[in-house]
Amino acid sequence: MLFQHRLKSTPADGRCEVPVHYCSLIALAVATLATGQAFAGGMLAYEVGTADVGLASAGYSARAQDASTVFTNPAGMTRLEGTQALASGQLLWANTKYSIGSGTSPLLGNDNGGYAVGSGGWFPGGGAFFSYSVSPDLKLGFALAGNFGAPLQYDNDWAGRYYVQSTTMLGLSLLPSIAFKVNDKLSLGASLNAMYGMYTNQVAINNLAPIFGDGKLKLDDRTWGWGANLGLLYEIDEGTRIGLTWNSQVDLDFEGPAKFSSLSPDVAMALNNAGLLNSTIKVGIKVPQQVMASVFTQLDPQWALLGSVGWQQWSKFGAIHIGIDDTSNPVSLTTDIPFKDTWHVATGAQYRLSDPWLLNFGVAYDSGFQPDGSTVSPLMPLNTAWRFGAGGQQQLSKTTVWGVAAEYIYGGTLKTDLQGTAPVAVGGRGNLVGSYDNTGTLVMSVYGNWKF
Numbered sequence: 418m419l420f421q422h423r424l425k426s427t428p429a430d431g432r433c434e435v436p437v438h439y440c441s442l443i444a445l446a447v448a449t450l451a452t453g454q455a456f457a458g459g460m461l462a463y464e465v466g467t468a469d470v471g472l473a474s475a476g477y478s479a480r481a482q483d484a485s486t487v488f489t490n491p492a493g494m495t496r497l498e499g500t501q502a503l504a505s506g507q508l509l510w511a512n513t514k515y516s517i518g519s520g521t522s523p524l525l526g527n528d529n530g531g532y533a534v535g536s537g538g539w540f541p542g543g544g545a546f547f548s549y550s551v552s553p554d555l556k557l558g559f560a561l562a563g564n565f566g567a568p569l570q571y572d573n574d575w576a577g578r579y580y581v582q583s584t585t586m587l588g589l590s591l592l593p594s595i596a597f598k599v600n601d602k603l604s605l606g607a608s609l610n611a612m613y614g615m616y617t618n619q620v621a622i623n624n625l626a627p628i629f630g631d632g633k634l635k636l637d638d639r640t641w642g643w644g645a646n647l648g649l650l651y652e653i654d655e656g657t658r659i660g661l662t663w664n665s666q667v668d669l670d671f672e673g674p675a676k677f678s679s680l681s682p683d684v685a686m687a688l689n690n691a692g693l694l695n696s697t698i699k700v701g702i703k704v705p706q707q708v709m710a711s712v713f714t715q716l717d718p719q720w721a722l723l724g725s726v727g728w729q730q731w732s733k734f735g736a737i738h739i740g741i742d743d744t745s746n747p748v749s750l751t752t753d754i755p756f757k758d759t760w761h762v763a764t765g766a767q768y769r770l771s772d773p774w775l776l777n778f779g780v781a782y783d784s785g786f787q788p789d790g791s792t793v794s795p796l797m798p799l800n801t802a803w804r805f806g807a808g809g810q811q812q813l814s815k816t817t818v819w820g821v822a823a824e825y826i827y828g829g830t831l832k833t834d835l836q837g838t839a840p841v842a843v844g845g846r847g848n849l850v851g852s853y854d855n856t857g858t859l860v861m862s863v864y865g866n867w868k869f
Contacts, residue, residue: 461705471862487560492604513799524840561591569796580835584618589615592609636739642704687745754794817866826860
């Protein structure tokens, strides 16, 4: 799924309009079901608390072993017996801390911001999935999960406060679904993706005179976006199947007043003269479209191999920094950031340890969506991602399965090199130079699947 942002700062009196077009990014999970998950090459997560966590997403569109297939490939519902429901929960801890480099403007201070993602690095996720059998060949389903975006929270006085203090871009998807078995080999499925988007962004404003401290600019809005997911499942033989899915782009058009607070008189006057003080900010996010092809093959009664290849169109997105480059001469409330498309590859295996126990293993790689290699924006401290997963599930009875899974997502060391247009002493943002060292996220999930 892709993002394209269109942002305008429009004064209430219509005197000035400052458009900023941007294409590319973000990813998220919402409400208690998904308080943010930024783990793909961009900000779309594969992790919603299911067995796919332990597989590192290998076989994502072809596994079709439980009700979570409503989310990963609706066509897979035709493989499920009767009516099934799956509930999942997960807890994540992200090691994302900033290290201030020698090139950072001294007047920005030495506060590194703390753990940038989540609350002290922690945040929850999960999902709920349901499949109903109308007949052996016709299935209806519903999924509730968030896999787009992330919550970001720095200390208010950190060195990069004039670029970002906190931001949340989250999307919670409600997916009514249908699947039909065309013949013994081919099944087709489709879902309507009703996505509820939540967006907040807060940044400090340089008030010039230290006596006033920092001002603030905040944008906060909620909106709905609509898309479609299409799936195909082809069973080559009894033990081998191929899954193919396409998720359409979802447009989330956020809009709200530019909420300024604690401004010094001089900065307030400069913003008013530029037509920005009472402006409306419009942020048009395009959650990127994506394509995924997966395979599942049962080698023997004990071993199965799984794999996936995917693509996400982050180049249509171009996120933005909200803030002011120079408060002595403000010209815009936004700055554009470009992005690029990403590729995903995963491989994994399942091992039947005994009749009740099935073990899952997987490894995956996602290419980076930020174009400058290892240099990133503090608004999105992530880029390439390696996933290493393992898990196990137990058949408690003919109708009940439970499982646990864990995954480590390694993002490497990410650098920042933001050069302000003006020094801090005269109202600029200053230079922010440093790195996020050895970034990584630990995902822990538990789930249960029931047949009725």
